[in-house]
Amino acid sequence: MAVLSQRALAGLKAYKYKPGGYTILDVIHTPLWNWMTEQLPMWLAPNLITLSGLLIMFVCYLINWYYLPEFAGEAPRWVYTVSGLSVIIYTNLDCIDGKQARRTKTSSPLGQLFDHGCDAISLHIMLSLAQCAFGHQSDWQSAIILEAQCVLTPVSGACVAQVKLPWLVSHYEEYHTGVLMYGDGFFGILEANYTLAIIMLITGYAGPSFWHQPLLPLLPERGHKELGFGPRVRHLLYCLAVIAAGYIYIGHPGLKPAQSRLEALTEGVIYAYIATQLIMDHMCKEPFEPPRLVLGALLLVAANSVLGIVPPHLVAYAFTPVMVVLYVRFVVGVVNEVCAYLGIPCLTIKHHAQ
Structure with a gap:
């Protein structure tokens, strides 16, 4: 049974990609991405670049799963370092596949669909790697970077939605406006990915216990705030x-x-x-x-x-x-x-x- 109807295929063919909301960090990286693209062979397909980055992320995902099946605990330090580097590699490869497509004159709606489909999977992987870097199980303490299944606890499900909702809403916005916004000019996808990578690299240097110490110890204790x-x-x-x-x-x-x-x-x-x-x-x-x-x-x-x-x-x-x-x-x-x-x-x- 066909997944796409003929009308859907006709609509896909007419699709025009319109990005927006680039940040300062995007502008700074553009010369680097242009140089990286020029070093690639002309035979290298853009989608293969995207898939290569995703496979690197997936290998790190399996390594983290092996050492930290329940997220909590501590893996060898190199695991976190490699995870952070994989996020950086994927992020930059994800930014040059489109340039390679324009360079080789192979731009198509398939490339955008493939790219954003890989992004949807990589989001899950990045959040998993970050949660392992924090060394927390799927509870409220992992609210910033939860990737756990929603069935674990009601709180974890809400945290998953909190993290993934902006990414989904941006595409929902594109659905109505035709423009995919990458950020607000100051903070966007690139900054978010680098933030996760920095978290993993810090863990690779200091260990997960770095994130378990009290935040701002100069602040007084909480007092009577354990409320129902x-x-x-x-x-x-x-x-x-x-x-x-x-x-x-x-x-x-x-x-x-x-x-x-x-x-x-x-x-x-x-x-x-x-x-x-x-x-x-x-x-x-x-x-x-x-x-x-x-x-x-x-x-x-x-x-x-x-x-x-x-x-x-x-x-x-x-x-x-x-x-x-x-x-x-x-x-x-x-x-x-x-x-x-x-x-x-x-x-x-x-x-x-x-």
């Missing part, structure tokens, strides 16, 4: 509620300038209250629990701004001093308790005996 799904959503809703309710409260029309200033002050005080609570909870390694009384009051006055049950100016005059008092009481109480516990004054310096 419910608390994470609740914290996000707290933040969204403050922003949304504050916007509604201070954004409705019909207020005089003095009243608007009061409402803006109230919103700012409430934001500072909740932000201070968050900072304090972080420093104290406590679960974040914003003041529900304050948040509830803000939601209530925001609802009144929409419904108009109580005149807004009366709410502004009554609500502002209450919130300011609550905030000051909170801050003073926290400062006094901390000073008492640490045995230090707040606004002066304790003189020690010489």
